[in-house]
Amino acid sequence: MGRRPPCCDKSHVKKGPWTDEEDAKILAYVASHGIGNWTLVPQKAGLNRCGKSCRLRWTNYLRPDLKHDSFTPHEEELILRYHQAIGSRWSLIANQLPGRTDNDVKNHWNTKLKKKLSKMGIDPITHKPFGQLLSDYGNINEIIPRNTRSLDQRHHEPMDFSRADSSLTMLGPVQEQQAALNRINAHFQVINEAASSSTSSSASKVQVNLPSSPFIWSDYLVGDDEEECTNKPDPSVLPIIGENTSAYNGLGADQRKNCLDATTTTSASFVESILNQDREMQFEFPQLLDGYSEY
DNA sequence: AAGGACACCAACCGCTGGATA
């Protein structure tokens, strides 16, 4: 059995920023030949670049359907939701945002959204308040006996969606991951429709209402103690939160009640919350967690 | 005005799974 030749001589191809001339060659090539075997593109288009580099340049910058303007608050909202639900699967998230690439979404997350969440005291990985994570860390040490911890941790992952994340990996085929994402989409849509029908909608409102699911990061703007309930998020993140005043003010009826009840809420509530969320995830998206029960 | 710090983002790197010879 023979070997295929390598796509290019890595030591002699050009690297670094693309010139207008190189861009024009790619565009001309794609216009006349379409998208096909990228390894042949450098040779056929007259470029001293690796095929992989050509593909990246096309997919991340030259594609005609790409948006080059800044992210809208609605797009940021979607990124936050999807990141909370499926983690850093940028390509899947980007698929939900027409005209955006995985690189766009990833860069925007790393440079803007992650910082905004941190500034609000919310862990960008778990989408939970830092204070809750710290108290939960203590709770886990108390709840799980040392000699069984390594086994039990598989059933008590501190990050609620990391399990969904792992299960998505187990699903394997991209189609199944996409199907799972579609179900999450449907879930958001149902919640949004319910929310919008129960509240008077403003004509100028461009935000999608945050679902009233226990997974929503902004719900944690009101903390688990009375002091935190009085805190308001940084105004710079309001475009993300939108006009959801319960998230902003913490003064919605339920939120007020949460504040009043806060004194009776123990720090263990976070762990219980995660377990409840996990059960709900299994109920809502059973296929997401397929295979996890094997543990 | 200078230069250091910071933010942004295009591009690269390395890994993985499927395809191919």
Next chain:
DNA sequence: TTATCCAGCGGTTGGTGTCCT
């Protein structure tokens, strides 16, 4: 069957512009 390539993906880096002191 095996070794290798390729496309796709997420993580990381480095160049450039902007802001701040």
